Amino acid sequence: MTDPRQQDVYVPNERSDIAPFIPASARSALDVGCGPGGFASTLRATLGPQARILGIDAVASSVAAARERGAFDEVVQGYFPHALADREERFDLITFNDVLEHIVDPWETLRQTTAYLTPGGRVLAAIPNIQFAPVLWEVFRRGWEYQDAGLLDRTHVRFFSRASMIDLFESSGYAVERCEGINSIRSTWATDPLAPRRWLKFALADTLGDRQYLHFAVLARPIGPNQGS
Secondary structure: OOOHHHOOOOOOOOOHHHHHHOOOOOOEEEEEOOOOOHHHHHHHHHHOOOOEEEEEEOOHHHHHHHHHHOOOOEEEEOOOOHHHOOOOOOEEEEEEEOOHHHOOOHHHHHHHHHHHEEEEEEEEEEEEEOOOHHHHHHHHHHOOOOEOOOOOEOOOOOOEOHHHHHHHHHOOOEEEEEEEEEEEOOOOOOOOOOHHHHHHHHHHHHHHHHHHEEEEEEEEEEOOOOOOO
C-alpha cells in the first residue's frame, strides 16, 4: 500500500451504494482500509447487532475516528494482512472499498485474503472505473492531472476497467459472482447544480455502457480446496 500519511483525506462515507451487494447471511466481516469507519454503519445495519465486524486501517487518525464511531467491534491499526498475521480469526465477508487501486500488487493481496475467509466466505470490493466518461472527457480536454481525491487520486497506483476488475479476481483464484456498475452519471451530485447538465447526463447514460459508472461492485468467492460453495 502507499504511504499512510497520504490516505487521510477521505471523510466518513457509509457507502449505501454497496449495501445491496452485502451477503445478508454473513455473520462476521472485516472492512479493509476502513478509513474513519463510515461503512461500518452499513455493515451493521445489514448484518445485524450479533455480527462481529472488524475494521483495519494504516492511518492512526482514521483508526481513532472509526473507534469513536462505535459501529465496529474492533478496529486494528496496520496494513492488511500483516497486522492480522498472529490471529486465527476468519471472516464470512472481507470488504475492500476504494482500496485495491491503492495497492501495488492487489493480485497478491487477494491471494493472501483467502486465508482469512471462512469456507464459503466472500470478498466484496468497490473499485473505481477508469473508463468513467466524465473523467475520460477531462483527460481528453486537459490531459492527465492527478488530484487529491477521486478517480485520479494521486495515491492510486492501479487503474481498472470492468473487464480488468474481473480479470484481477479470476487471476487471483476467485469466481466472480457479481460485477455491477454503481454510481451512474444519472446520480445527482453537488457538482450538478444546473438542470441542463442533469438532463444531459440522463440523456447520455444509456449510450455510454460501462462508461456511465464511476465504480463497479465486485462480489467474488475463492475457488479451490477447502472452499465452500
